[in-house]
Amino acid sequence: MKNENLYNYILGIADNNLILGQRLGELCGHGPTLETDIACTNISLDLLGQVRSFYQYAAKIAGDGRKEDDIAMLRKERDYLNVLLVEQPNTDFGYTIARQFLFDVYHFLMLTELEKSQDLTLSAIATKSLKEVSYHKRFSSDWIKRLGDGTSESHDRIQMAINDLWTYTDELFHQTEADKVMVAEGIGVDVTKLKDDYYNQVGNILEEATLEIPERKYFQKGGKQGIHTEHLGYLLAELQYMQRAYPNMEW
Amino acid sequence: MKNENLYNYILGIADNNLILGQRLGELCGHGPTLETDIACTNISLDLLGQVRSFYQYAAKIAGDGRKEDDIAMLRKERDYLNVLLVEQPNTDFGYTIARQFLFDVYHFLMLTELEKSQDLTLSAIATKSLKEVSYHKRFSSDWIKRLGDGTSESHDRIQMAINDLWTYTDELFHQTEADKVMVAEGIGVDVTKLKDDYYNQVGNILEEATLEIPERKYFQKGGKQGIHTEHLGYLLAELQYMQRAYPNMEW
């Protein structure tokens, strides 16, 4: 591949959307209220809409005849580059919201920088996505506050979810090799620079939600190198089922 | 296929083993006690051991180059002929035991007849399987009694599981077209003749377990025609994942 770094860089962004969108898709029809059900479905829809643009661009870069669906659904588990955070299961609505919130704050910061990319396609996708992601962030932040400052049960549940998922936040700011090259070329976002802002914003919302900011010495990582948690395999078995069972067909 | 009825007849038996074995396999490492964990794993092992003999024979009958794993893992959902009972999920240990019990009593009766088959391969598999299935039946019957006549919580839970799964028992005694032909040829078991014995035996154990025998006017069917519940698709996505993702390889 001529521009493998750009290709990998795009996947590093897009796979987060894909896997989180898929997770949210599992919940459709099972939400605690009709309004949240619709909202979560809508976020899934946004994320997967964005992902199509990214994969279409990646397919163009790859230039080997693969199309968006091949990239989305025909890679092996070790080739997915999403962070561990987004593949974590829908344990309950608290985990769903905590996962969303911890991702949205990052996602918004990242896209804001990506908008300035020298790569006009990426910049354009970022612009289009930002509007949506700003809504996601508002939605998940509002729910963090509602659950944190709601009942004592909801407080405990969302605190537990935040504590559990916190261990996956640090990975958001790890630079991959592709990242470094793309940053140097003025195309990619230097995620290391987003870290302080991220923890500030997250911390402020948690505080407003009367929640504690977890203190953590150890973090989990690996997703960006394709070393995932055991959850991802099952998610992929579903995601890929049709493409695997009915190869080379149009849908 | 030269002997399509025999082929379908074998699948009609074997698919029950495969799907139930797969369901039990999901539980491995998650049982309520170490002993039941080992026992359920063992039943899964027995069922899948038996299924290999059946599919190997089916592959020979098919004579189209497919091997046991192709038959086990490369059919489409609508081509699996197992009864709906065995694909029901592991809701809790009560459902697992109720499903097992309602199947084991049938399985034992069926194999006892299959042992008399004019088809020596089937008869031999039946003989070998019967010893194992007699143990399964004892295990599940014992647990029906323990749960039924244990605590009031366990009584209610196992009663609910029996009630829910009862709706799938009638299908065990439906004759397919392949069944009819095979019965006529002295190869297959006439399942309609097992029905009275089945409900008597099941009834006796339930009674001993202080459980009520559900009264039901309506039953669910369809599995034998490949019309399954929505649960099966997910089970197959896992079961087939490797064969689909890595076609034509040896393992």
Next chain:
Amino acid sequence: MSEEQIKNLEEQFEARILRDDKIEPKDWMPEKYRQTHIRQISQHAHSEIVGMLPEGNWITRAPSLRRKVALLAKVQDEGGHGLYLYSAAETLGISRDEMFDQLHTGKAKYSSIFNYPALTWADMGAIGWLVDGAAIINQVALCGTSYGPYARAMVRICKEESFHQRQGYEIMLKLANGAPEQKDMAQDALNRFWWPSLMMFGPKDDESPHTAQSMKWKLKRKTNDDLRQQFIDQTVPQADILGLTIPDPDLKWNEAKQGYDFGEIDWDEFWQVVKGHGPCNKERMKARVNAWENGAWVRDAAMAYADKKSELKNKQAV
């Protein structure tokens, strides 16, 4: 009010309906009108919500991103329709919680079609094409129904539904023109959804006692049998274009009536499913009840939070 007065009001009311006035929430209405509308609108809302489940079942397994996104959008629309319809019913003095309770306890019904399982991807096509197709035929008539909020919800819903139907038909078209396995899948879905779709129009006219009253209130503008005939006549040529076979050996064109004759519907199956013994009735209710029960702490939290905020506001206002 005296009997005389009530009779007077009722006469005025019927006259308004007759001249196609819309009845609005604050208008006087006979109690039976209110109850019938609560029943029908909430049943319709429930159908949207339960109807999310069979399609929701295929979101994670949709065969392409384009289809996954479209399916998500469709199921989301159904949730939205549920919202409008619950709101319309609420104008008649029932709360959403009460309606959910009726659903969860089996007191309220929903469309039986959703008690059939969605087993393959082609079912996403068949549901869009046939189920939404049948729904639209029922609903288009309702755009002119007498109760304002319901009629207005219907206008909006119909527009989206016909988009869904086209989307479903397009899925079928792609399959029917695809690989043999895809065509088989499409035919199989048609086989399984054809008869249940015909059942969506309800029992035969001579076994449908409420028709007369519903016609008067414009909750129905044609009888069950008429609508069913319309559906069949519209759908058969569509199946022909797909190159698929309607699973009814008795189906044939009747030149005299300028419509299709068709075979006998399995009414035993119809009643079995209506009475709660269809393939998925239990599963659907379990899914809805679980969602509701598992969500209780979330709803409680939202309520508590809202209370705290409004208390705070009040304090600040003082």
Next chain:
Amino acid sequence: MSEEQIKNLEEQFEARILRDDKIEPKDWMPEKYRQTHIRQISQHAHSEIVGMLPEGNWITRAPSLRRKVALLAKVQDEGGHGLYLYSAAETLGISRDEMFDQLHTGKAKYSSIFNYPALTWADMGAIGWLVDGAAIINQVALCGTSYGPYARAMVRICKEESFHQRQGYEIMLKLANGAPEQKDMAQDALNRFWWPSLMMFGPKDDESPHTAQSMKWKLKRKTNDDLRQQFIDQTVPQADILGLTIPDPDLKWNEAKQGYDFGEIDWDEFWQVVKGHGPCNKERMKARVNAWENGAWVRDAAMAYADKKSELKNKQAV
């Protein structure tokens, strides 16, 4: 007992161990011996039970029926090993429930290797080959340990483990000689499991304070570093046969010591995982605790039923 007497007993005890007598449950033993054995045997039992999880994770997705059956049998064996070991520990006066409680509350440890995820089918090969391989090296020595029930359990376990190891190696062999994707998968599994397997022998000798005491009681017959060296020397040629590369650039044959030199182990990672912060520590504990909590009603029922039956028996006996 006087100090004199105790000292006497202790001397006799040490002498018995020295002449390779087995200590049996009813024999007198120093409290520290008892406690150390409870700790080690239960930790060993927990490792078997927790060790079921990463492999259990692949049962439903095994690529062939033959492999699925073999994997089930293997995991079942591990459950069986857990049973013998819990029984052996029970002879020292601790109940299985207490041991589970120690596991679930984090008081008891289990082998850190099981805190790494099993991500691909090749991991089933790598776990069998490397993890069981390392375990056997640790365990063979224990067949001659001083505590009778533990030594006998070990004899049985070692036999099965070496079967498992061969099975694992055979999985690797098949992959290594298979399609390029399979070979990649095998190499990747080796890459991920190599270093954690070396960590299974514990910290370096100079950071392993209990070694001396354990050697005396024959709970250890060689030091951690010796065993690690043995494992490496045995495994490198096996990797060569597979045509796979050990992920250690510093690995090379040292003619003088007739063994391999190898690179520095990441001890930070080792301690991170030991302290509960490995990739799957939380997941593994959640799985075990869930199984235990969700199974409470089942265990209660079995107990209640057994009580009823024995009551009935007693009544009949009267």
